[in-house]
Amino acid sequence: MPDARPTDVGIEALFVDLPRQFLDLGTLARANGVDPEKYYFGLGGRRMAVPAPDEDPVVLASNAARGVLAAGGVAPTRVGLVVVGTESAVDGSKPIAAWVHRAADLPSDCRVFDVQHACYGGTAALGIALDWIASRARPGRKALVIATDVARYEIGSPGEPTQGGGAVALLVGDEPRVVRFEDHPEAVHAEEVADFWRPTYRSTAVVDGSYSLECYLRALDGCWGRFRRDTGRRFSEFEHLLFHAPFPKMAFKAHRRLFEAAARAGELPSGAEPGADFERRVLPTLWANAEVGNAYTASLYLSLAGLLENDAVDAAGARLGLFAYGSGSCAEFLAARVGDDAAAWRGRTGLRQALRERRELSHAEYLQFRAHGEELSRNGTLRVPTRSTGPAFCGTWEHRRVYRDEALAVPGSSSQPLGRDGRSAR
Numbered sequence: 001m002p003d004a005r006p007t008d009v010g011i012e013a014l015f016v017d018l019p020r021q022f023l024d025l026g027t028l029a030r031a032n033g034v035d036p037e038k039y040y041f042g043l044g045g046r047r048m049a050v051p052a053p054d055e056d057p058v059v060l061a062s063n064a065a066r067g068v069l070a071a072g073g074v075a076p077t078r079v080g081l082v083v084v085g086t087e088s089a090v091d092g093s094k095p096i097a098a099w100v101h102r103a104a105d106l107p108s109d110c111r112v113f114d115v116q117h118a119c120y121g122g123t124a125a126l127g128i129a130l131d132w133i134a135s136r137a138r139p140g141r142k143a144l145v146i147a148t149d150v151a152r153y154e155i156g157s158p159g160e161p162t163q164g165g166g167a168v169a170l171l172v173g174d175e176p177r178v179v180r181f182e183d184h185p186e187a188v189h190a191e192e193v194a195d196f197w198r199p200t201y202r203s204t205a206v207v208d209g210s211y212s213l214e215c216y217l218r219a220l221d222g223c224w225g226r227f228r229r230d231t232g233r234r235f236s237e238f239e240h241l242l243f244h245a246p247f248p249k250m251a252f253k254a255h256r257r258l259f260e261a262a263a264r265a266g267e268l269p270s271g272a273e274p275g276a277d278f279e280r281r282v283l284p285t286l287w288a289n290a291e292v293g294n295a296y297t298a299s300l301y302l303s304l305a306g307l308l309e310n311d312a313v314d315a316a317g318a319r320l321g322l323f324a325y326g327s328g329s330c331a332e333f334l335a336a337r338v339g340d341d342a343a344a345w346r347g348r349t350g351l352r353q354a355l356r357e358r359r360e361l362s363h364a365e366y367l368q369f370r371a372h373g374e375e376l377s378r379n380g381t382l383r384v385p386t387r388s389t390g391p392a393f394c395g396t397w398e399h400r401r402v403y404r405d406e407a408l409a410v411p412g413s414s415s416q417p418l419g420r421d422g423r424s425a426r
């Protein structure tokens with residue numbers, strides 16, 4: 001094993017998949033009897049992705065996995081490791097990675113597993129993949145990392161306008177055209193806290209709202225303090241800062257925290273002003289988060305896709321600081337650099353297409369989706385699949401999750417769900 005990661009390890013391609021429905025936060029606010037400005041400006045969101053009952057985290061992850069292999073021009077046989085980061089497991093034993101392995105037609109000589117630590121799970125998965133590539137355990141092979149989640153809170157609760165969902169797949173290897181991770185001592189922070197959790201007997205998360213913000217910012221202090229101490233690097237050195245964004249205003253609060261610390265340490269260029277600095281370095285990364293809401297493990301990588309897909313920004317060669325936070329808690333600060341052909345990723349990350357294909361829901365339709373989702377989680381029965389192409393969750397059959405999937409169905413039965421052998425269930 002090498003002592004440290006070689007510098008040329010990172011993301012070779014990335015691809016986003018999103019639920020094909022959204023609810024405008026103004027619609028939600030009016031239904032909740034809240035001033036829409038609270039959701040739009042107080043939280044910084046615009047819309048939230050609403051998964052249909054057949055768009056579970058497996059479906060989102062499978063689509064993202066296929067998309068990233070196509071975008072990266074990599075044959076499935078070249079993948080040797082699949083790590084899914086999620087806090088939306090659909091089974092206490094079988095990992096989402098197992099379904100992804102089948103859906104993406106990956107080879108049998110492949111390690112597949114999920115990792116969990118709230119929203120930090122995606123970054124934990126990425127860390128495993130980076131180390132695996134650097135270890136040269138399987139020279140020539142790539143790793144597939146997928147962050148996939150559905151964020152669901154009680155209807156009418158303060159967390160409701162921060163719901164969302166989506167998956168981001170990252171192809172990780174030693175030709176990091178998209179983002180190269182820098183070799184620096186780990187800057188992590190862990191602490192057992194009850195800020196946000198998802199009891200296994202509930203379909204919605206429980207959160208101690210203002211305490212969760214405190215825990216997030218304390219973890220940011222811990223990670224940044226270690227990074228600053230061990231690398232000597234400064235806040236002003238990064239062209240862009242990406243913060244885990246449960247709602248966009250959280251990134252504003254995180255930026256302000258680091259800005260104020262840098263100001264106290266006398267490290268800011270003269271005339272630096274927090275609002276302008278936020279707008280230049282952080283805001284260009286947040287537009288997709290404002291459209292999607294919280295996608296938990298995927299949120300940070302949605303910000304990365306948003307930056308690459310932002311027409312107003314030339315991110316080529318940009319130095320990035322990334323902050324990942326997972327409630328409970330574990331957090332990490334990472335330094336990275338965007339590849340020189342960043343512009344080539346515009347229109348290729350799946351993000352814009354997924355947003356274009358979305359349909360706006362009325363509040364009544366949103367409530368119907370929620371009710372149907374609840375019923376599904378209780379008895380496994382799905383009434384009508386809504387997603388017209390690609391994999392879709394079709395409910396359970398003899399306690400097995402059944403997926404419709406054109407790529408895997410037997411010829412001539414493309415609309416049939418998959419059964420126990422992965423072939424037609426009917």
Ligand code: HMG
Pocket residue numbers: 035037038041042043087117118119120158159160161162195196207208209210212213216244245246247250294296325326327
């Ligand atoms: P709340 O109690 O509804 O909101 O909950 P508030 O009263 O604190 O108001 C929010 C903001 O809106 C405030 O701005 C208000 O001033 C403003 P701030 O003071 O923060 O700058 N506001 C208005 N602005 C304009 N016009 C108005 C108006 N009224 C108020 N009329 C809370 C907010 C975020 C707590 C809630 O949405 C929540 O519980 N969310 C879920 C938890 C969460 O996202 N926590 C974030 C940190 S933890 C984390 O990131 C991990 C997580 O992703 C999970 C994981 O790791 O797996 C959640």
